[in-house]
Amino acid sequence: MGARVLLVGMGAREHAVAWKLTQSPDVEEVFVAPGNAGTAQIATNVPIDPKDIDSLIEAANDLKIDFYLATMDDPQPLGLVDRLRERGLPCYGPTAAAAQIEASKAWSKQFMVDHGITTAIHRTFRDHNDAVAYVESLPDAPIVVKASGLAAGKGALVCDDREGALLALDTIMIKRAFGTAGDQVVIEERLQGWETSTHAICDGETAVLTPSATDYKRALTGDRGLNTGGMGAYSPSIDVTTALSKAIEQEVVKPTIEGMAALGSPFNGTLYPGLMITDRGNYVLEYNARLGDPEAQVLMARLNSDLFTICRAAAEGGLSSVDISWSKEPAVGVVIASGGYPREYTTGHLIDGLDKIDEDVQVFHAGTALTPKGVVTNGGRVLTVVARGPTLAAARAKAYENAQFIRFEGAYMRSDIAEIEEIR
Ligand SMILES: Nc1ncnc2c1ncn2[C@@H]1O[C@H](COP(=O)(O)OP(=O)(O)O)[C@@H](O)[C@H]1O
Ligand SMILES: [Mg+2]
Known part of the structure; x- marks a missing residue:
């Protein structure tokens, strides 16, 4: 009997990992919490919020999960791996203590300093007044202010000068734009490169x-x-x-x-x-x-x-x-997003053309949902179209050729993914 594997997340990343797992003769079934319309086609979606660790533990038990493979940031700092391992379940993913390396920038900066890993000069603060005093003591130069906790990739504010840094401190520590992720801030030198x-x-x-x-x-x-x-x-x-x-x-x-x-x-x-x-x-x-x-x-x-x-x-x-081998062929992935993303956008638009995609091209779903009328948009990033080819240019051409087939109201993609103009 093959393994029953749990993934947590709802992105094209989880769809891609689920797709790869289903090719394994040792995997019986993949479960994705909460998943999307793409994962529903190859795996079983489980409607649980990624931060709801109690419900994930319960589901792992009910669904007789044999293995957890961590792909998204949220569950691990909340102890999902620790609690699954306590129950004897093997997991690929960090414990809450190890996940601090991502979940606390204050912690990871100290870790780098302690272990001689090169990183920008920094100071960490919990108190707004102290942070302000520090910024005011610095020369009026570019500076980066970061909310220490998980902020969905939005918590690092790159500032041009002292005034910008003070504004950033206000945004993070007073206005609490990133909630508790801003309990601590890291202030660091702005690097060029x-x-x-x-x-x-x-x-x-x-x-x-x-x-x-x-x-x-x-x-x-x-x-x-x-x-x-x-x-x-x-x-x-x-x-x-x-x-x-x-x-x-x-x-x-x-x-x-x-x-x-x-x-x-x-x-x-x-x-x-x-x-x-x-x-x-x-x-x-x-x-x-x-x-x-x-x-x-x-x-x-x-x-x-x-x-x-x-x-x-x-x-x-x-x-x-174990041997890990990779195809020599380059791969290119083009994201198709909802018009307006990452600002406001609308959802619920029918997605056309999924049936026109070449057999050797993958369409990994992100913000999609299955409704009686078909697969509709349900998020900012909607799909990633991925193609391989003998050269990067060939992979790129194939990805874009196929991406053109996919139509929905307001669909937007960049036209320059993997367009290599200069070699550094
Ligand atoms: N010290 C720095 N100097 C210059 N740019 C920085 C610095 N730290 C972060 N950045 C910029 O901000 C972005 C986000 O910062 P990062 O530390 O990766 O946080 P997160 O991905 O959690 O938002 C980086 O990808 C980089 O462009
Ligand atoms: Mg980053």
Whole structure:
């Protein structure tokens, strides 16, 4: 009998992971809480809020779940892995203590300082007056103010000057724009460079880097518009050389895994640091403790090995004994969003063209819902169309060709995902 695997989340990332898991001969059924119209087609959706840990535990019990694979940020700091493991359930994902590396920027900055991991100079504050006094003591220069807790990727305010930083402190600590995520703030120097990230599959002791992937955060073509959850991605990244990847592995991933183990909180799960590459070195901006979205969609499209075998081995501390192989073919993922996202948008629009997609192209759902009239939009990011090809250009062309088939009122996609103009 195969395993019954639980995922928590409702994005295209969860759909991509579920899709990969269903290809495993060792998986009997995948359950996604709460899932979307895409996961409903290949797995069983379970209508539970990702932060409702009690109900997730109950469902794991009722549904006879054998394995939990963490993909989204919310449940782990709330102790989902700890509580499932207490019940003897193997999990790929960090305990609440280990998940602090993402859930508390104040904690992770101190961790980096303690373990010699290069990061921007910073101070942490709980008191607004103290934070204001500190900013006023600094030269009037660019500065970054971050809510320490989980803020759905919106809690880092990059400021041009002292006035902007004071406004940011007011937004986070007085207006409480990010709720309790703003109980603590991190104030740090603003770095100059270019951004990249790394994903590593970790079993507490061993870390294996995935291929590189680049995401596109801005809403509009040409890197204009507001920051979003991600409008597309491709893998491998043109600007991540083997040397850079090795450097990140040695300077960041390895000392992080060793440091967490030394603290008695070995890191199990996907470690996904965000970095700024500068003339002075490779700086860690933050850690995430799960897969990126939309990076997951292109990485899953390139994974040749059995995802369940990898995650089960990692859950048991046996990652070093599994082979992980990736397709040589690049993959490109284009997100189709609701017009207006990340600001206001409408939902409930019928999605056409899902039946026209090439067989070897994947459409991973995010904000979709199944209604009697068909699949309708139900969120900001609606779908990710993912294609592979012998070259990046071929993968890109195939992704866009297929994305054109998908129609709904107000549909919007960037036209420049994986359009490589310059090689750094
Ligand atoms: N020290 C810094 N210097 C310059 N830019 C920064 C710095 N820290 C964060 N940023 C910018 O803000 C973005 C979000 O910050 P990050 O720490 O990744 O928090 P989160 O993803 O949780 O919002 C980064 O991707 C980067 O563009
Ligand atoms: Mg980030």
